[in-house]
Amino acid sequence: MPKYEQPAGLPPRLLSDAAMIRACQERDFSKIFELAKSRGGFYPSRIARHCDMTPSRVSEVLSGRRAIKDMSVIERVSDGLRIPGHMLGLARRAWETPPALTGRPAAAPSVLMASDVERSEPVSALPSVDLDSILAVAAGPQLSPSMLRALHSSIEDYWRRDDEHGGEALRPAVVGQLRYVVGLIKEAPEGEFRRSLYGIAAELARLTGWTYFDARQYSQARVYFAEALQLAKAVEDHQFMANVLSCMSLQGTYEDRPADAVALSTAAQDSARKRLGTPRVMAMLSMREAFAHASMNNGRATHAAIAEAHRQFERISSADPDPAWVTYFDEPKLIVDTGIARARLGESAAAEPLIADALRREPVSNHRGRAFHTFWLATAQLQQGKVERACHTATTALESATGVGSERITGHLREFHQLLTPFSNEPAAVAFEAQLRAMLH
Known part of the structure; x- marks a missing residue:
């Protein structure tokens, strides 16, 4: 060793x-x-x-x-x-911690071993091997269409619960299922079932990366995004690779790496085009490019990417073979993302009605999305000097955020509090600060 x-x-x-x-x-x-x-x-x-x-x-x-x-x-x-x-x-x-004490080999793990041990949890926190697990191993993997449907259904449920409550509490279950699917891949013979399992593992790895990203634990998020990318590449699923690259691009805007964000969003679009990405996929990827350019304050490039997103969205047909992971990108999402990109550029007067309109159509159950979008609405209002209205809106974001475990949302609310510094003596700003402190403590 x-x-x-x-x-x-x-x-x-x-x-x-x-x-x-x-x-x-x-x-x-x-x-x-x-x-x-x-x-x-x-x-x-x-x-x-x-x-x-x-x-x-x-x-x-x-x-x-x-x-x-x-x-x-x-x-x-x-x-x-x-x-x-x-x-x-x-x-x-x-x-x-030296590698010898973590139970991991010093060498980089292979694609299939990358998820065998959860990176942030001590070994003692791993679940014990119970009777059901022993019997399942003895019986071997029972691969069937119903198993694949069950795994896809569980992923959909994870995403729904992530939207409603945040991913922190879900992560152990998601990582456990990722380990399980990786084990199935090792046992499965070559063929369509094995290919499908790779796709499921890639989605679970991306979801795990997303929960870390939402918790602002960016190093861990990058590890799992990279694993999802490798799993998708193993079966040449270029559209899903594009999806993962777009997540990494979004993370780049949060990590103050705007040039990386632009490069990753461009790579995502190139990857999707290799498999003739559907208009909805291309619209979503173009909007991620808009976010990246807006983080560099490049107005011209941002507006060009927004225009391309809208052009692609207009081409959407009910007959398109959209992958399940992009169906969330509907018209309200297009509108709110357009508003956020323009708010990032400081174009608050144009951004405010777009975000407000999308919020009116957003499902009440999507607590994190509503908190995130409401924060941007408050920011657009504050940029226009509407202090009292902005604080009222931000208070609504606080209320939505209390039901979600999302450090990303909490971080945005702290940012809004910093933006309020010039107005710190205003009654609305004082009231918001008191409520923010109560939430954080």
Whole structure:
């Protein structure tokens, strides 16, 4: 077995220094970078390389002209400089435990082994082997059309419950089923059943990645998205590969990686075209491209992508062989996403009626979607100076968010609170802050 070596990072003597400990507790990254430079030998270019940032951004942080608040960037700094998670208020990082203690081999796992052990759970948390499991193993996989239908039905149910309550509580069940399906693949003979199982495993891996993304645990999300991509590629399901790439593009907009988001959205469309992606699929992918361009504040490219999304949507026919995973992209979703993309560009007067119209048609049961879209409606209203109305709308988002375990929604509401800073003395802003604090505590 190869010897485990801790990847190079800040020296232990610096991590145990009182000044560094205090800077980490306060998340004072200007001070952290200054100490890394002066006492750890990490100059700006090296910090940038290790933390996947641009040298100019590192210089801005060093000079105090820019702060780091996004959780994904904080995670990249922790991982890049090897600052233990607890010092920055994060969960224990994956690299803090030697592979020998995690029960995983040091080498990268194969596609089929990637889900055998849940990455964020201790081995002791895995379910015990009960009698039913032993008998199921002894009997061997009973592959049949009804089994495939049952697995597809469970995935649909997972997504419904994810929309209603968030994915945090669902994740153990989803990962357990992913392990089960991966086991079936190993046992199944070559043929259509095996191909179908690959597709089901890919969907379960994507769903797991999505639950991590919604929890803003981006490193874990990326692992599962990559696994879903590999599973779909194994059976040349290019449309589903496009779906996974579009999820990774959306994550790129959250991780402050807009160039990556654009590249991934373009790759998604290229992949879908290899199998003549349906108009609904192409419309959804074009809208993800619009989000990516909007995160770069590229108005011209954003509007071009929006126009393409609408053009593709108009071509939709009831005879189209749409995959099940894209049926959610209906007219209200097209409208609300158009509004969000325009709100990202600051075109709030045009965005507000679009988002409001879509919200009126959105199912009441989709708590997370309603909270997310209501946040963007409040943001568009605040951009126009409608402080009282925006706070009232944001309070509605708070009410929807209380029934959903979604750190992504909570993060957006914190962002809205920061946008309220210039109006902090307004009664509506004071009332919203009180309600937000009550929700978070």
